[in-house]
Amino acid sequence: xxxxxxxxxxxxxxxxxxxxxxxxxxxxxxxxxxxxxxxxxxxxxxxxxxxxxxxxxxxxxxxxxxxxxxxxxxxxxxxxxxxxxxxxxxxxxxxxxxxxxxxxxxxxxxxxxxxxxxxxxxxxxxxxxxxxxxxxxxxxxxxxxxxxxxxxxxxxxxxxxxxxxxxxxxxxxxxxxxxxxxxxxxxxxxxxxxxxxxxxxxxxxxxxxxxxxxxxxxxxxxxxxxxxxxxxxxxxxxxxxxxxxxxxxxxxxxxxxxxxxxxxxxxxxxxxxxxxxxxxxxxxxxxxxxxxxxxxxxxxxxxxxxxxxxxxxxxxxxxxxxxxxxxxxxxxxxxxxxxxxxxxxxxxxxxxxxxxxxxxxxxxxxxxxxxxxxxxxxxxxxxxxxxxxxxxxxxxxxxxxxxxxxxxxxxxxxxxxxxxxxxxxxxxxxxxxxxxxxxxxxxxxxxxxxxxxxxxxxxxxxxxxxxxxxxxxxxxxxxxxxxxxxxxxxxxxxxxxxxxxxxxxxxxxxxxxxxxxxxxxxxxxxxxxxxxxxxxxxxxxxxxxxxxxxxxxxxxxxxxxxxxxxxxxxxxxxxxxxxxxxxxxxxxxxxxxxxxxxxxxxxxxxxxxxxxxxxxxxxxxxxxxxxxxxxxxxxxxxxxxxxxxxxxxxxxxxxxxxxxxxxxxxxxxxxxxxxxxxxxxxxxxxxxxxxxxxxxxxxxxxxxxxxxxxxx
Ligand SMILES: Nc1nc2c(c(=O)[nH]1)N[C@H]1C(S)=C(S)[C@@H](COP(=O)(O)OP(=O)(O)OC[C@H]3O[C@@H](n4cnc5c(=O)[nH]c(N)nc54)[C@H](O)[C@@H]3O)O[C@H]1N2
Ligand SMILES: Nc1nc2c(c(=O)[nH]1)N[C@H]1C(S)=C(S)[C@@H](COP(=O)(O)OP(=O)(O)OC[C@H]3O[C@@H](n4cnc5c(=O)[nH]c(N)nc54)[C@H](O)[C@@H]3O)O[C@H]1N2
Ligand code: SF4
Ligand SMILES: [Mo]
Numbered sequence: 229x230x231x232x233x234x235x236x237x238x239x240x241x242x243x244x245x246x247x248x249x250x251x252x253x254x255x256x257x258x259x260x261x262x263x264x265x266x267x268x269x270x271x272x273x274x275x276x277x278x279x280x281x282x283x284x285x286x287x288x289x290x291x292x293x294x295x296x297x298x299x300x301x302x303x304x305x306x307x308x309x310x311x312x313x314x315x316x317x318x319x320x321x322x323x324x325x326x327x328x329x330x331x332x333x334x335x336x337x338x339x340x341x342x343x344x345x346x347x348x349x350x351x352x353x354x355x356x357x358x359x360x361x362x363x364x365x366x367x368x369x370x371x372x373x374x375x376x377x378x379x380x381x382x383x384x385x386x387x388x389x390x391x392x393x394x395x396x397x398x399x400x401x402x403x404x405x406x407x408x409x410x411x412x413x414x415x416x417x418x419x420x421x422x423x424x425x426x427x428x429x430x431x432x433x434x435x436x437x438x439x440x441x442x443x444x445x446x447x448x449x450x451x452x453x454x455x456x457x458x459x460x461x462x463x464x465x466x467x468x469x470x471x472x473x474x475x476x477x478x479x480x481x482x483x484x485x486x487x488x489x490x491x492x493x494x495x496x497x498x499x500x501x502x503x504x505x506x507x508x509x510x511x512x513x514x515x516x517x518x519x520x521x522x523x524x525x526x527x528x529x530x531x532x533x534x535x536x537x538x539x540x541x542x543x544x545x546x547x548x549x550x551x552x553x554x555x556x557x558x559x560x561x562x563x564x565x566x567x568x569x570x571x572x573x574x575x576x577x578x579x580x581x582x583x584x585x586x587x588x589x590x591x592x593x594x595x596x597x598x599x600x601x602x603x604x605x606x607x608x609x610x611x612x613x614x615x616x617x618x619x620x621x622x623x624x625x626x627x628x629x630x631x632x633x634x635x636x637x638x639x640x641x642x643x644x645x646x647x648x649x650x651x652x653x654x655x656x657x658x659x660x661x662x663x664x665x666x667x668x669x670x671x672x673x674x675x676x677x678x679x680x681x682x683x684x685x686x687x688x689x690x691x692x693x694x695x696x697x698x699x700x701x702x703x704x705x706x707x708x709x710x711x712x713x714x715x716x717x718x719x720x721x722x723x724x725x726x727x728x729x730x731x732x733x734x735x736x737x738x739x740x741x742x743x744x745x746x747x748x749x750x751x752x753x754x755x756x757x758x759x760x761x762x763x764x765x766x767x768x769x770x771x772x773x774x775x776x777x778x779x780x781x782x783x784x785x786x787x788x789x790x791x792x793x794x795x796x797x798x799x800x801x802x803x804x805x806x807x808x809x810x811x812x813x814x815x816x817x818x819x820x821x822x823x824x825x826x827x828x829x830x831x832x833x834x835x836x837x838x839x840x841x842x843x844x845x846x847x848x849x850x851x852x853x854x855x856x857x858x859x860x861x862x863x864x865x866x867x868x869x870x871x872x873x874x875x876x877x878x879x880x881x882x883x884x885x886x887x888x889x890x891x892x893x894x895x896x897x898x899x900x901x902x903x904x905x906x907x908x909x910x911x912x913x914x915x916x917x918x919x920x921x922x923x924x925x926x927x928x929x930x931x932x933x934x935x936x937x938x939x940x
Contacts, residue, residue: 233260233762234686235671236274237340237664238825241406242671242678243269243413244764245277247689254278254665254689264764265682266413271406272823276832277665281690285831285901286646287660289695298897302648302658307697307705314657315709317640318354321613322710331358331602331611335619336366336826342670342730343661343700347617349718353707357580357589358611360596365625366528367409368590368927369536375575376789377544379779381591382569382676384409385544385559387523388770389418389679392557393427394519396512398454398543399529399931403438404822408527411671411678416442418679428519430512432457432504433529434817435845435887436880447512448882451815452932453502454526455535455799457509458542459493460502464513465549466490472517474551479775482788486545489788489796497803503882517550521557532818532931536922538795545787553774560770561777564676565683565753566737574779583609587926595926596625597918600634613640617699622650623827623893626920626928627868628913632896644702648900649828650893650911659706662696665689670734683743683753684764685734700730731755743767791924814850816866816933817881818912819889827891830909831901842892842909843876846937850884851877854937861940864888866915866933872940873910886935888912 229250236243244263248256257277259270280286290310291302305313321329332354338344338361351359363371371381387410389395400408402415412418420442422429429443432454440446449457465471466487473483495506502509516522526543530536544553552558577590584601587594599621602611614635622632635641635654643652644659652658661667669686692698697705708718719727727733735755738744743753748768758765775783823835830836844864846856856862858877863870864886873888881887893911894904913930920929 232687232689234689235669235684236277237669238273238277239406240408240411240674240677241266241413242411242674243271243274244684245270245274247278249689252690254281260763262763264766265678265680265684269414272835273825273829276829276835279832279834280829281663281665283831286663287648287658290657290659292657293655300653300898307695310657310659311705311709314642314659315706317656318613318615318642318710321640325612326609327355328357328609329611330354330356330613330615331360331599332356332615332617333596333599333619333621334361334617335621335624336362337618339673341664341667341699342672342734343667343698343703345672345730345733346700346703349722350703350707350710351592353711353718354615357594358602359593360599361593362619362624363593364595364597364926365928365930367531368925369531369922370409370526370540371575372537372590372925373540373544375577376541376792377785377787379574379781380569380572381575382572383561383777383779384677385547385553386410386562386677386679386770387525388557388560389415389422389523391769392422392521392523394516394522395419395422395427395429396432396516396522396524397429397439397443398432398524398526399531400525400527401433401437401439401820403442405820409677410525411674419443428515434882434885435819447504447508450501450503450882451817451885452533452535454530454533455539455542456493456498456802457502457504458539458546459490459796459799460495460498460509461513461516461546462487462490462542462549463493464495464510465517468514470514470517471549472551473549476548476551476553476774476785479778479783480548480785480787482786483549485788485793487549489793492800492803501802501805516546521555522550522552523547523557523559525559529817529931531922531927533929534920534923534932535795535799536927536929537924538792538799541792548785548787554772556769561773562676562678562770563681563742563767563773565741565743565758565767566670566672566675566734567741568672568676571737590925595921595928596621597921597926597928599625600627600630600918603634604630604637612638614638615642615644616651617644620649620651620827623891623911623913626913626916626930627918628893628911629869630918644699647828647831648898650896650899653896653898653900659702661699661702662692663690666692666696667698668731670731672734680769681767682764683758683767685755685758686762795923814884814886814935814937816864816912816915816935817885817887817931819845819887821889824889824891830892830894830904830907833903836903836907840874840907840909842873842889844873845878845881845887846875847881847883847885848877848879850886851875854939856937856939863938863940864915864935865938866917866935868917869914871910871914886937
């Protein structure tokens with residue numbers, strides 16, 4: 229028996245684990261009490277980390293598809309042959325139809341492996357303008373807002389949750405998700421602590437979530453109207469002269485202009501549209517402004533809407549006009565040991581548009597909501613081959629049935645995944661990297677989003693099998709074959725001659741990073757220090773970083789960006805839109821669950837046992853109106869499709885709103901995860917609409933999808 233200390237790679241919280249190993253088996257997983265960051269916390273997904281490793285359905289060797297449709301079978305082949313086959317197939321399409329005829333989708337787990345530091349090498353070799361990722365079903369509106377305000381998408385203001393006196397949570401459920409763009413283990417406890425030390429927590433959500441239940445106050449909000457609520461708060465702040473940006477005024481322009489733009493949005497005008505009454509809006513604005521420190525935080529629910537970027541921008545406007553940006557207890561920028569923000573520089577966008585719908589490029593990507601258009605729409609420049617790495621877009625992106633159709637129609641498809649999924653079942657070849665427990669781990673991305681500065685590296689729990697390949701090796705070997713180059717040349721072209729592995733990049737990053745000369749005690753922070761401290765190195769609480777950290781050309785914040793002021797003008801039109809009580813329409817929203825991880829942990833028995841969780845939540849009044857009773861099966865219909873699902877009647881959703889969790893829908897033929905297929909559920913993204921987008925960034929508006937119900 230031995231015990232390995234290791235950070236959990238499954239979500240953004242990066243908890244420190246203790247993993248007991250007997251021979252080649254994981255026998256127990258605990259939270260590591262000595263971890264400087266997570267202090268023993270562990271969630272049910274972390275406890276299943278060993279089950280993933282031992283899952284018999286996980287692919288251990290590359291497989292090539294033989295035959296097609298329901299009769300397809302998978303033939304195991306060796307890595308050399310597999311990589312040649314994949315690269316030859318991609319190059320054949322590139323030679324015949326141009327570089328952009330090969331597209332790529334990069335899924336969420338990509339960013340949970342420092343092997344992805346090598347992914348740009350493969351993308352560079354492919355030279356395609358059709359790159360898609362999970363970012364455009366997730367946080368792109370926030371990135372767009374941060375690029376506009378601070379000069380870089382990755383300059384994320386993180387709520388200083390451990391010191392704040394007022395936490396305003398909009399469209400996020402950290403008690404379940406454990407936080408996003410706010411890396412912190414055990415957020416449930418931290419949120420309770422805000423209250424325990426005399427602070428306040430307010431949640432704005434169309435559902436009374438697990439987070440709402442531990443808050444002081446919860447307001448139901450009509451989906452998609454957060455921008456109006458924020459404008460009404462700014463209206464109150466302007467009317468009552470509560471604006472107090474403090475030192476931020478020294479490097480922020482346009483505060484008065486933005487406050488003036490909020491003039492039409494009185495709490496009385498906004499109340500009927502949002503469903504939050506005017507007095508409550510005014511009180512919220514006053515309390516936020518009066519708090520000793522306050523942090524406004526928006527997440528997925530504020531991004532999955534037509535005004536996602538505007539909302540994300542307004543969240544920060546609120547933080548700025550009240551002086552809460554860049555101060556303890558407000559929202560702050562991190563100082564990570566490996567500074568991915570400084571390394572990537574100012575964000576570029578708008579350099580090209582997607583072919584079919586003219587959607588804008590951002591950081592080299594175009595919105596995934598248009599991926600199936602690019603594959604299915606005939607004509608010059610059509611995407612004919614795809615590379616999908618750690619992604620399951622058939623379940624994760626809007627209008628999933630059409631995405632499914634698109635992947636079936638490809639001439640060639642390479643999947644890099646651990647399973648035969650709803651998406652990878654269409655692949656010509658699947659390249660499975662070794663299990664995550666067979667590689668080292670460093671949270672290059674989430675350390676830069678953490679509520680406390682720490683550095684922690686984890687060793688592999690098991691040696692990688694001799695015939696296995698790590699994810700970074702797959703990227704580099706494919707890149708070399710696509711470009712007709714060697715592995716060493718490819719790596720050297722980006723990282724110089726001394727780098728061979730992701731750990732080497734991290735070591736180099738530490739040396740050039742903010743602690744490279746001094747970690748606070750006069751000694752430099754080295755990779756060896758971090759490697760030899762498995763409980764993590766505490767680099768201190770977040771520090772004020774402005775204006776030096778800004779990547780705007782003049783190192784100032786331009787609050788009154790013309791693009792966003794134009795959106796505010798458009799929002800005036802929505803003030804006339806109070807919903808009619810007699811209106812039969814319902815809006816569909818999502819629901820993350822503690823024991824799910826997007827589309828892919830439903831194959832772990834301990835996480836799916838028990839009752840069917842893939843249900844439609846309906847408010848009792850709406851159930852009565854539709855003559856529905858508990859447990860009935862209903863047909864839910866949106867503009868794009870319909871599906872059948874059991875209902876749960878509950879007043880935890882607001883009247884007029886229904887909710888289905890995402891990531892289910894494993895009932896499609898030919899998937900390799902047998903436990904998941906036995907409890908399939910339905911995919912909410914069969915209902916979501918790929919034409920509903922955040923106006924500025926093109927992010928999918930997966931919330932506020934109009935639907936109707938009928939008894940099955
Ligand atoms: N309706 C609706 N849709 C949503 C959302 C929502 O809230 N509502 N949320 C969106 C969000 S925020 C996100 S991030 C996306 C996520 O959606 P995706 O980008 O599709 O990511 P996942 O579903 O997390 O995982 C995709 C795949 O990664 C594979 N995988 C797991 N670990 C590894 C690994 O180490 N290596 C490799 N190569 N593969 C691995 C899994 O087998 C799985 O097939 O979903 C989005 N879709
Ligand atoms: N257990 C678990 N943890 C996860 C994941 C998982 O699948 N399972 N996924 C991970 C990923 S990829 C991400 S990105 C994060 C996401 O982390 P969060 O954003 O915290 O997660 P969600 O539960 O999607 O929270 C979105 C909330 O927005 C609400 N909402 C919907 N529409 C609106 C609206 O118009 N306005 C407002 N104000 N609220 C709205 C929803 O009811 C929901 O409560 O979670 C991560 N953590
Ligand atoms: S909260 Fe996230 S990082 Fe922590 S144990 Fe659970 S899945 Fe792992
Ligand atoms: Mo996400």
